[in-house]
Amino acid sequence: MKFGVLQFPGSCDEVDALEAARRVADAELIWHAERDLKGADAIIVPGGFSYGDYLRAGAIARFAPAMESVIEFAREGGVVLGICNGFQVLCEARLLPGALLPNTNLRFTCRQVELEVMNSGGTFTRTCALGERLSIPAKHSWGRWYADERTLQAMDESGQIVLRYAQGENFNGSLHDIAGVCNEAGNVFGLMPHPEHAVDKAVGGSEDGLKIFNSMKMAA
Amino acid sequence: MAVDVAPPTISDALSLGLTEAEYELICEKQGEPPNQVELAMYSLLWSEHCAYKHSKKLLRSLPTEGPAVVMGPGENAGAVDVGGGLVCAFKVESHNHPSAVEPFQGAATGVGGILRDIFAIGARPIAVLDSLRFGEVQGQEGTRSRYLLEGAVAGIGHYGNSIGVPTVGGEVYFEGPYEQNCLVNAMALGLADREALVRSAAAGVGNLLVLFGASTGRDGIGGASVLASAELSEDDADKRPTVQVGDPFEEKKLLECSLELLARGLLVSLQDLGAAGLTSSAAEMASKGEVGVEIDVARVPLREADMEPFEVMVSESQERMLCVVEPGDLEQVLALCEKWEVNGAAIGTVTDSGTVRVLAEGELVGEMPVRALVDDCPLYDLEPVKPTEQIYPAPLLSPALIPDATPEQALLALLSSANITSRRPLFEQYDPIVQSRTVRRPEQADAAVLALPGGAALGVSIDCNGRRVAADPYLGAIESVLECAANLACVGAEPLGTTNNLNFGNPEKPHIAWQLTEAVRGLGEACRALQAPIVGGNVSLYNEGATGPIYPTPVIGMVGLLVDMHRAGRLGFARAGDAIALVGPFAPSLAASELQKLRGERLPDGLPRFELDAVRAAQGAVREAVRAGVLSSAHDVAEGGVAIALAECCLAGGMGAEVELDGNEAALFGEGPGGFVLSGERAALEALSEHTSVRVLGTVGGDSLCIAGVLKLSLARLAEAHGALAELFE
Numbered sequence: 034m035k036f037g038v039l040q041f042p043g044s045c046d047e048v049d050a051l052e053a054a055r056r057v058a059d060a061e062l063i064w065h066a067e068r069d070l071k072g073a074d075a076i077i078v079p080g081g082f083s084y085g086d087y088l089r090a091g092a093i094a095r096f097a098p099a100m101e102s103v104i105e106f107a108r109e110g111g112v113v114l115g116i117c118n119g120f121q122v123l124c125e126a127r128l129l130p131g132a133l134l135p136n137t138n139l140r141f142t143c144r145q146v147e148l149e150v151m152n153s154g155g156t157f158t159r160t161c162a163l164g165e166r167l168s169i170p171a172k173h174s175w176g177r178w179y180a181d182e183r184t185l186q187a188m189d190e191s192g193q194i195v196l197r198y199a200q201g202e203n204f205n206g207s208l209h210d211i212a213g214v215c216n217e218a219g220n221v222f223g224l225m226p227h228p229e230h231a232v233d234k235a236v237g238g239s240e241d242g243l244k245i246f247n248s249m250k251m252a253a
Numbered sequence: 254m255a256v257d258v259a260p261p262t263i264s265d266a267l268s269l270g271l272t273e274a275e276y277e278l279i280c281e282k283q284g285e286p287p288n289q290v291e292l293a294m295y296s297l298l299w300s301e302h303c304a305y306k307h308s309k310k311l312l313r314s315l316p317t318e319g320p321a322v323v324m325g326p327g328e329n330a331g332a333v334d335v336g337g338g339l340v341c342a343f344k345v346e347s348h349n350h351p352s353a354v355e356p357f358q359g360a361a362t363g364v365g366g367i368l369r370d371i372f373a374i375g376a377r378p379i380a381v382l383d384s385l386r387f388g389e390v391q392g393q394e395g396t397r398s399r400y401l402l403e404g405a406v407a408g409i410g411h412y413g414n415s416i417g418v419p420t421v422g423g424e425v426y427f428e429g430p431y432e433q434n435c436l437v438n439a440m441a442l443g444l445a446d447r448e449a450l451v452r453s454a455a456a457g458v459g460n461l462l463v464l465f466g467a468s469t470g471r472d473g474i475g476g477a478s479v480l481a482s483a484e485l486s487e488d489d490a491d492k493r494p495t496v497q498v499g500d501p502f503e504e505k506k507l508l509e510c511s512l513e514l515l516a517r518g519l520l521v522s523l524q525d526l527g528a529a530g531l532t533s534s535a536a537e538m539a540s541k542g543e544v545g546v547e548i549d550v551a552r553v554p555l556r557e558a559d560m561e562p563f564e565v566m567v568s569e570s571q572e573r574m575l576c577v578v579e580p581g582d583l584e585q586v587l588a589l590c591e592k593w594e595v596n597g598a599a600i601g602t603v604t605d606s607g608t609v610r611v612l613a614e615g616e617l618v619g620e621m622p623v624r625a626l627v628d629d630c631p632l633y634d635l636e637p638v639k640p641t642e643q644i645y646p647a648p649l650l651s652p653a654l655i656p657d658a659t660p661e662q663a664l665l666a667l668l669s670s671a672n673i674t675s676r677r678p679l680f681e682q683y684d685p686i687v688q689s690r691t692v693r694r695p696e697q698a699d700a701a702v703l704a705l706p707g708g709a710a711l712g713v714s715i716d717c718n719g720r721r722v723a724a725d726p727y728l729g730a731i732e733s734v735l736e737c738a739a740n741l742a743c744v745g746a747e748p749l750g751t752t753n754n755l756n757f758g759n760p761e762k763p764h765i766a767w768q769l770t771e772a773v774r775g776l777g778e779a780c781r782a783l784q785a786p787i788v789g790g791n792v793s794l795y796n797e798g799a800t801g802p803i804y805p806t807p808v809i810g811m812v813g814l815l816v817d818m819h820r821a822g823r824l825g826f827a828r829a830g831d832a833i834a835l836v837g838p839f840a841p842s843l844a845a846s847e848l849q850k851l852r853g854e855r856l857p858d859g860l861p862r863f864e865l866d867a868v869r870a871a872q873g874a875v876r877e878a879v880r881a882g883v884l885s886s887a888h889d890v891a892e893g894g895v896a897i898a899l900a901e902c903c904l905a906g907g908m909g910a911e912v913e914l915d916g917n918e919a920a921l922f923g924e925g926p927g928g929f930v931l932s933g934e935r936a937a938l939e940a941l942s943e944h945t946s947v948r949v950l951g952t953v954g955g956d957s958l959c960i961a962g963v964l965k966l967s968l969a970r971l972a973e974a975h976g977a978l979a980e981l982f983e
Contacts, residue, residue, distance in 0.1 A: 043502050045417030049689045082415045085502030172684045230686050
C-alpha cells in the first residue's frame with residue numbers, strides 16, 4: 034500500500050506527512066506540477082501555505098495539475114486525506130462541503146487539542162471507537178469550518194461529521210465544534226488538526242494520529 | 254568617470270552617515286572624490302552595521318575556538334559538530350530599528366534574514382527563537398508598546414509559520430528603557446552534513462555571479478546606514494520606506510532552491526543578501542576570496558523600471574541570494590531556479606582586478622578597491638567611563654504590589670507581572686512543531702529540545718536580563734550566559750557553542766562604551782569558563798530614543814547536546830510524593846530583582862559577586878542527573894526567586910507542593926545565579942550533594958503551593974495570576 038503526498042511550493046508539513054505515512058506503509062512525494070499520481074493507493078494533501086496562500090487559503094492550489102488528478106482520483110472513489118491547508122484545498126476543490134474562515138481570534142493559533150470521534154465506521158477512523166478522544170495538535174489562522182444549515186443537517190444525517198473538538202477545545206470558532214468532515218461517499222476526509230504531528234510519543238507526546246493513517250491503510 | 258548625475262559632495266556624505274574624516278579617507282583610497290554609486294556603497298559598508306567600527310576591536314577578545322567548532326565568526330553563521338556527521342549552524346541577529354518603525358515587517362524580515370544566514374552556509378533551518386524587549390505593556394501607558402508587541406509577534410509568526418520552520422522558544426521583557434527603542438532579536442538553527450557546508454568566498458576568475466530569488470526594488474534603501482546605525486527620533490515615520498517588506502513564500506522557494514543547488518554540487522560559493530544588499534554581498538564575497546568582481550546592474554531583475562545604478566546596488570529587497578557558478582553549470586542553475594519559480598540571472602563575473610566594478614549596460618559607473626570597501630573602514634577605540642551615578646530612572650511603582658504586601662500578595666503580584674507571567678498568548682501564535690523534531694515545546698522545559706537522527710537531541714536557549722546587566726554590565730553579562738547554560742542543564746544538554754547579539758546604546762558616549770566593554774569582558778569570561786565559544790553573532794548599537802539608552806542587552810543564544818532525547822528534562826512537577834530540593838550555590842539577593850522593580854526601586858550599583866566555578870559545577874551536576882534519568886523535573890531559579898520557581902513547577906505539572914522555606918523576602922523572591930528547583934526520589938536529590946549544595950525543601954502533592962507558615966495558594970489562583978498577559982490579547 035502506498036501513500037502519495039502532494040507537494041506545492043509553500044507546503045510546510047509535507048515531509049512530516051510523508052514520514053508519518055511511512056510509519057504504516059510506503060509513501061512518496063508528488064510534485065504539484067505533475068499529473069501522475071505514481072500509482073498511490075491513497076493521497077494526502079498536506080498542511081502549509083500552498084503558493085503562499087495570499088489570495089485565500091487553498092484557492093490557487095485547487096487548480097494545480099496534481100490536484101486535477103486528485104479530483105479525478107477522488108471521484109473514482111480513491112481515498113484522499115486533507116490536513117489543514119489540504120482541508121482548505123479540498124473544500125476549494127468542492128471535494129468536501131463547507132468552507133474555512135478566519136479564526137474568531139483573527140490570529141494564527143497553535144494548540145494541542147482533544148478531538149472526539151463522531152463516526153467510527155468510515156474509511157479514516159475505523160481503528161477508533163465511537164466517542165474516543167484523540168489528542169492532536171492544531172495550528173492555523175483559517176480554521177473556522179462553516180456550512181449553511183441545510184448542508185450541515187444533511188451531513189449530520191449521513192454521518193459526514195467525523196471529528197469534533199471536545200468541549201472547550203474549539204479555539205477557532207468552527208460551527209458545532211466541527212474539526213473534520215468527509216464527503217458523502219466517505220472516501221475524502223479533511224481536518225484542521227495535524228494527525229501527522231501526533232505519531233511519536235517522544236516528539237509531541239501523542240500517537241493518536243497514527244490511527245487515521247492506519248485506518249486509511251486498511252481501507253485503501 | 255562618466256556619470257550623468259551631479260557628483261556628490263561632502264554634505265551628501267555626511268547625510269549618509271559618514272564623518273568628514275571618513276569621507277576624506279574614501280577620497281584618498283579612490284584617488285578622487287567618489288561618484289554617486291561609489292559614495293552610496295562606501296556609506297553602507299563603512300556604516301556601524303556593516304563595519305563594526307566601534308565594536309570590532311572589542312570582539313577580538315572573545316573566545317571563538319573549541320573542540321566542537323566547525324565554523325566560527327566571519328561566515329554567514331557559525332556551526333558546531335553535533336555528532337553523526339552532522340553540524341548545527343546557528344546565529345542570532347537583531348532587527349531593532351526596523352521593528353520600532355514598522356513592527357510587523359521589521360520582525361518578519363528579521364526572521365527572514367536570519368534564516369537566509371543559515372541556509373547560506375548550506376544548512377536546512379530547523380528552528381527559530383526570538384528575544385524581544387518592549388516598554389511596559391500593562392495599563393494606559395502601555396498602548397504603544399502593546400502595538401509593537403502585537404505587531405512583532407504577528408510578524409515573527411507570519412514569517413516562521415509560513416516558511417515551515419518551527420519557532421521553539423524565546424523570551425520577552427518589558428522595561429521602561431525599551432519604550433522608544435524596542436528590541437527584536439531572532440535566532441535560527443540549521444542542520445547540515447558536515448561536508449556539505451559551503452563558504453561565501455568568491456573563487457575562480459571567470460566564474461559567474463548569479464543573483465537568484467526575488468526581484469530588486471526600491472525597498473530598504475539605506476537600511477543599514479540610516480536605520481541601523483543611528484539613534485531613533487521623533488520623525489521615524491519618514492523612515493518607513495527604509496524598512497523592507499518580507500515575503501515568506503518567496504523565501505520558502507529560495508530556501509528549497511538553494512539547498513537543491515547545493516545538493517547537486519552546482520555552487521562554488523553562496524551568500525545571502527541582507528543589510529546593504531548587493532553591495533555588501535558582492536564586496537564581502539570578493540574580499541573573502543581575495544578576488545575582484547564585476548556586476549552589470551542592467552542584468553539585475555527589477556521590480557520597478559528606471560532604478561538608478563546606485564539604487565540597484567544598495568537595495569535591501571528581501572529573499573535574494575548571490576552565488577558563484579562555473580560557466581558550464583549556468584544552464585542547470587537557471588533551470589533549477591525556474592523549477593522553484595524564482596528569478597535567476599547571471600549579473601557579473603569573478604575577476605582578478607581586486608576591485609568591485611559596477612557597470613550599467615556595459616558602461617562603467619563605479620569602481621572601488623575591494624580592500625578599501627571592506628577592510629579599510631577606520632576602527633574606533635571606545636572611551637569607556639563608568640558613570641558616577643545610575644543613568645536609568647527608577648521604574649514606576651507597580652499598582653499590583655500594595656505597600657506592606659504579604660508573601661501571598663507579593664507572589665501573586667510577581668506571577669502576574671509582565672516579565673514573569675505566562676508567555677502562552679505569544680507563543681501560541683507560533684508553530685513550534687513543524688518538521689517533527691520538537692521534543693520539548695515552550696513551557697514544557699527550560700530549554701527547547703530538538704531531536705537529532707539517531708536518538709540524541711539539541712537543547713537551545715536564548716536569554717538576557719537587561720536590567721541586571723544595567724545594574725552591573727560585567728556580572729550581568731556573565732549571568733546571562735549562565736542562565737542559558739542553566740536552561741540547557743535542566744534538559745540535560747551540555748553547551749557546544751554560543752551566539753550573541755550585543756544590543757547597546759550609542760557607543761560614542763563614554764558610559765555606553767563602559768557598558769559595552771564591561772559586558773564583553775563578562776561574556777568572554779563566562780563563555781571561556783563554560784567552554785561554550787562564540788561562533789557568531791551581531792552587534793546593534795545606537796539603541797537610544799529621546800529619553801535615553803536602552804538597558805545594555807547582550808542577548809545570548811546557546812546550543813547544547815543531549816545524549817538521549819527520551820531523557821530530556823521537564824520543568825513541571827510530575828509525581829506526587831517526589832521530594833523537592835533547592836540545589837546549587839544559590840545566594841538570593843533582592844538586588845535588581847523583579848520585586849525591587851515592582852516596588853519602583855532604583856537599580857543598585859553592582860550585583861552581588863559569586864563563584865563562577867561553583868555555578869558551573871552545579872550546572873554539571875544537574876545536567877548529569879537529568880541525563881541519568883533520576884529526576885522528575887528540573888527548573889532553574891530566575892526572575893522572582895525560589896517562590897516563583899516553585900509556582901512555575903506547580904503550574905507546569907498541574908501539581909501542588911508543600912515546602913519549608915524561610916519567610917524572609919530575600920529567601921522567597923531573591924535572585925541570583927546558581928539555583929535549581931529539582932524534584933525526584935529523595936535519595937537521588939541528596940546524592941547530588943557530592944557535587945554541589947542540596948537542601949531538601951519538601952514534597953510534591955496536593956492542589957496548592959504551600960510554604961509552611963508563610964503562604965498557601967491554590968493552583969487555580971496561581972494559574973489566574975500567571976495568565977495575566979492573556980488580557981492584552983483579547
